[in-house]
Amino acid sequence: MTVLTDEELRAAIRREMPGVRADLERLVRIPGIAFTGFDHSHVERSAEAVAELLRGAGIPDVRLVRKGGQPAVLGRRPAPPGAPTVLLYAHHDVQPVGDRSQWLSDPFEPQERDGRLYGRGTADDKAGVMAHIAALRAFGDDLPVGVVLFIEGEEEFGSESLEELLREHRDELASDVIVIADSGNWDVGQPALTTGLRGIVNGFFEVRVLEQAVHSGMFGGAVPDALITLSRLIASLHDDAGDVAVEGLVSTPSAPLDYPEDRFREEAGMLDGVEFIGTGRLVERLWTRPAISILGIDAPPTEGAPNALIPAAKAKFSVRIAPGDDAQRVYDTMTAHLQRHVPWGAQVTVTLEQLGEPCVIDATGPVFEAARQAFAEAWDGVAPVDMGVGGSIPFIATFQELFPKAAILVTGVEDPSTRAHGPNESLHLGEFERVCVAEALLLAKVARVAHTA
Incomplete structure (x- = not known):
C-alpha cells in the first residue's frame, strides 16, 4: 500500500471534486423525505444511490439495513493490519421544502449562484455523504484505515429506528474513531469542531374549560375561553426579559466565543426593531441554556370563526435543553410547571412526542489534535474553534453509550448562511x-497516530 502525502491528498481531492459535485447534484435531485405523507419510494431511491456510490468508492461490503423505518446504508472496508477503524456517519434523507414560493429556484434542481449550490439537501446532509465519498476516492486503494459507513435514512424525521439499528449492528459498527458529518463551521473561512449540543423535548399541552362551545355574549365575561387560557399558560413559560421561567432547568457555561449581534441578526433574518429575548451572552442563550418555543396551536381559524367561547385549545411545545440536563427530567419539570400555572382551574393535559438527550464531547487527546491539525491545514493555517450548537443530534448520546472508548468528532459542511431546514438551503x-x-x-493522520501510539 502506498502512503500518500498530505500534498498528494490535496491534489487528489482537487482532481475528484468535479465528479463529487456531479454526484452531489444527482443526490439532491432525489426528494428523499422520510416524513409521514410523502412518497417514501424516493427515500428508497436515495439509499440505493448512496449504496452505489459507496461501492464505486471501493467499499466491498455494502447493504441496506432497516428496523421498520426508512433504509440506512451500511458499508464496511476492513482495516489494514494494525490500523484503526473509523466510522463515517451522515444521512441521506432531507427536510420537506415547505412553501415553494419562498424558493428562488426549484429545491430539487440544484443551481449555483455566487459560489453557492442551492437546493434541498445540498448541505444537510447530502454534502456530508459526499465528503465521505470524496475522502475515499482520494485514497483509492491506498486507504490507511478501516472504515465503516453508516448513512441514515430518517434523521430529519427523528431517527426513530436508529437506536435499534445501532444496537443490532453494534459489532459491525465498532470503531476507534467516529466522524459525524452533520454539523457546521463557525463561519466561512473559520472551521470548527462541535463539542456540545442541546437536547430536545417535544410535546403537547391542551387546556379544556367547557364541554362544548357556548355563546360568547351569553357566557362571556364569566366563563374563560380556552384560547385565552392557553395564551396565559404559554406566557408563563418566559419572564418579562424573555428568559425561560420554568424552574429547575439546567444552564451551563459556554465556549469563550463572541457572536456579534449584527451578524446574528442578519443570519436569523430578524426584522428591524425586533429585540433579542433573554439575558447573557448570545452563545450561552443559543448553546448552553434551555430555550422554549411554541411550534403550533390547534384552535379555530379566524376565517369563519363563530361568536362562541372555545372549549379547548392545544399547543405544541419544544424545549431545547442544555448539555448536562436530562430529557425525561425536563419533560417532568415542564409538565409540573404547566399543571401549576394553568389559570382559572382549567383542565390541562400534557403528552410527550419526543425525547432527545443533549451531549458534551471531551475534545482532548491525540485524535482530536489530529483533527485540529487536519482542519488547520485544509483552511490554510486557520485553526478550528470548539463551538456549541443549539440544535440537537440526540443519537450522539447513543454512540457515546455504545462505543465509550471511541473518539467522536462532530463536523459538517454548513455555515451561517446555509439556511438548513429553510427555503433556499445552500452549500458554499x-x-x-x-x-x-x-x-x-x-484519515491519514488518524492512521499515523495509531502507528506512533
Missing part, C-alpha cells in the same frame, strides 16, 4: 472542498 462550494480535504487529511 469553496468550504465544501475544504471539508473534503480536511476529512482526507484526518
Whole structure:
C-alpha cells in the first residue's frame, strides 16, 4: 500500500471534486423525505444511490439495513493490519421544502449562484455523504484505515429506528474513531469542531374549560375561553426579559466565543426593531441554556370563526435543553410547571412526542489534535474553534453509550448562511472542498497516530 502525502491528498481531492459535485447534484435531485405523507419510494431511491456510490468508492461490503423505518446504508472496508477503524456517519434523507414560493429556484434542481449550490439537501446532509465519498476516492486503494459507513435514512424525521439499528449492528459498527458529518463551521473561512449540543423535548399541552362551545355574549365575561387560557399558560413559560421561567432547568457555561449581534441578526433574518429575548451572552442563550418555543396551536381559524367561547385549545411545545440536563427530567419539570400555572382551574393535559438527550464531547487527546491539525491545514493555517450548537443530534448520546472508548468528532459542511431546514438551503462550494480535504487529511493522520501510539 502506498502512503500518500498530505500534498498528494490535496491534489487528489482537487482532481475528484468535479465528479463529487456531479454526484452531489444527482443526490439532491432525489426528494428523499422520510416524513409521514410523502412518497417514501424516493427515500428508497436515495439509499440505493448512496449504496452505489459507496461501492464505486471501493467499499466491498455494502447493504441496506432497516428496523421498520426508512433504509440506512451500511458499508464496511476492513482495516489494514494494525490500523484503526473509523466510522463515517451522515444521512441521506432531507427536510420537506415547505412553501415553494419562498424558493428562488426549484429545491430539487440544484443551481449555483455566487459560489453557492442551492437546493434541498445540498448541505444537510447530502454534502456530508459526499465528503465521505470524496475522502475515499482520494485514497483509492491506498486507504490507511478501516472504515465503516453508516448513512441514515430518517434523521430529519427523528431517527426513530436508529437506536435499534445501532444496537443490532453494534459489532459491525465498532470503531476507534467516529466522524459525524452533520454539523457546521463557525463561519466561512473559520472551521470548527462541535463539542456540545442541546437536547430536545417535544410535546403537547391542551387546556379544556367547557364541554362544548357556548355563546360568547351569553357566557362571556364569566366563563374563560380556552384560547385565552392557553395564551396565559404559554406566557408563563418566559419572564418579562424573555428568559425561560420554568424552574429547575439546567444552564451551563459556554465556549469563550463572541457572536456579534449584527451578524446574528442578519443570519436569523430578524426584522428591524425586533429585540433579542433573554439575558447573557448570545452563545450561552443559543448553546448552553434551555430555550422554549411554541411550534403550533390547534384552535379555530379566524376565517369563519363563530361568536362562541372555545372549549379547548392545544399547543405544541419544544424545549431545547442544555448539555448536562436530562430529557425525561425536563419533560417532568415542564409538565409540573404547566399543571401549576394553568389559570382559572382549567383542565390541562400534557403528552410527550419526543425525547432527545443533549451531549458534551471531551475534545482532548491525540485524535482530536489530529483533527485540529487536519482542519488547520485544509483552511490554510486557520485553526478550528470548539463551538456549541443549539440544535440537537440526540443519537450522539447513543454512540457515546455504545462505543465509550471511541473518539467522536462532530463536523459538517454548513455555515451561517446555509439556511438548513429553510427555503433556499445552500452549500458554499469553496468550504465544501475544504471539508473534503480536511476529512482526507484526518484519515491519514488518524492512521499515523495509531502507528506512533
